[in-house]
Amino acid sequence: MTIADRLDRLRGRTPAGTGTGQSATLDDRLRRARGRQGAQVARLSPTPDALAASLGGQVVDGVVQVSRRWLPPAREPFGDDGLDGLPEVLGCGDADWVYLDTETTGLSGGVGTAVFMVGVARRDRLGGLQVRQFVLAGFTAEDAMLRQLVQWIGPHAVVVSYNGRCFDGPLLQARMRLHRVLPDLGGLRQLDLMYTVRRAFRAHWPDCRLQTAERRLLGYVRRDDLPGSEAPAAWHDWLRRGDACMLADVARHNLDDVVTLARLHQRLPGIYAGRHADAVDEGAIGRAWWQAGFDGRALAVWEGGLPRLDERAGLQLAAIYRRAGDWPRAESLWLRLARAGSRSAACELSKYYEHRVRDPRRALRFADGCADSDRTVRLARLRRKLLGGPQLSLWSPTSVANAMK
Incomplete structure (x- = not known):
């Protein structure tokens, strides 16, 4: 190709002896560039409706709500019998047990950390779990999400968590104070199963993380699970690019956490009553x-x-x-x-x-x-x-x- 041909190509002209389809004109390239820019702008503008469609939920006052129902394995009876058979909650057998787990924008729990997803569950009369996930599509709906969460949990629940005493609970309380959400969750009774598990097994296990407990006590091993430490990155991907793929993985991880809480709560009273085949303290x-x-x-x-x-x-x-x-x-x-x-x-x-x-x-x-x-x-x-x-x-x-x- 001669220098003249190259100059013609840069000017958008078609060199002599070539077909019109072999070289795009400057106008064509500008149109394609504008199209890519438009697509990028669309990706950078995530909406609650788009997130709800991706997660299979619905938008309520700007908050994405995802409702699910989980049924226990046939071999695992899943009722209310003995759920209060732990030192922290003995006598609360008829309590409204609510299982709670959060996903946050950071792992430190500092002032700048917000909750972008909360999974909660309670047992139904048919032996299953009714699960509700509240998800933010953007920070503007945080106030509404916290109010919806308080309403769903109710004033008489016993909130069951894993490390919620030190992380989930204080963080939610801080965000509720920031948004002046009243009533908040501070007056509810808490059961942190991490302490229940650690007390019984820390002398025998290498660690007492939630997934260690579910593997050793429930025989459940997660497949293709997104680590909770990657949840903040998934949230930022959604905000920057409108990419909900990793956020859907976070929702699955959150669902697994909530279900595991309920199953561990069913398992632990028998261990605390001395009926166990595991090495315990x-x-x-x-x-x-x-x-x-x-x-x-x-x-x-x-x-x-x-x-x-x-x-x-x-x-x-x-x-x-x-x-x-x-x-x-x-x-x-x-x-x-x-x-x-x-x-x-x-x-x-x-x-x-x-x-x-x-x-x-x-x-x-x-x-x-x-x-x-x-x-x-x-x-x-x-x-x-x-x-x-x-x-x-x-x-x-x-x-x-x-x-x-």
Whole structure:
């Protein structure tokens, strides 16, 4: 091609000897450029209607609402029985349980972080879950979304979440204060299942993330799941380009989270009642019952896991026996703990043998396990009682074994 031909092409002319279809004119190229620019402008102007069509929802006052119904697997009974069988909510069996999970514009939870998607669910009378997802197509509808959320949840619900105590709840409350949404969610009772799961399994699992819990307790493994950490990028893609593909993946991820919350809530009361085949921390579970004032439930859990109890739980179980006047069981447990090296159990044995059994000789064997402030006085008193008697060796795990013979 000659220089003249190139100049003609740049001017939009057709070089001699060529067909008209081989080189586009300048006008053609300008028209195509305008078309691409128009398409780009359209992509950069996302609308609630477009997002609703992409997610299969409807627009209500500028907010996209997606309604779904989830049915449990046939092998998994899914009713209200025992949903209050946890230390935090015992006695709330007839509660209006609402499961909540949020997707946010950032993961830090700071002032600039907003909620662009909220998934909530409650059980229906037919054994399924009614799920509602509230999605923002833009920031202007945030006020309306928060008000719709409060209305859907209602004033008497118990809100169930996973890390909602530290993240979802405070973030929603902050956004509601910003928009002066009243009533808000602050007065509702909360159940954060992350603490329920962590208490029972952190000694046995590498982590207690929601997907770890659903895999180990429900046998469910997600396929092609979009990580929650990518949700902010999906939201920004929608705002910049009107691309809802990743946002649809976020909605599926959010739906899985909400359903998993409901299924875990169904699974955990049996574990906290001692009916489980998994490795759990019975000591921590029993302590939760004990601290909540349910000694009977703590007793059942601790006795079921007696061979595996840690020192703290063992001492608490022995204290329950002592308060009930079951001294033989208390003594047996103290001896077991003292043999394992528990100085606190040795001190309890010293008190028991001195004041209940009236055997200062045996009491002296275990007195050295008492705290410094008590040990000196106790040793002196017991030695006075045994004045003139044989010298005795003080407490040690070996001496406990000999005392048990």
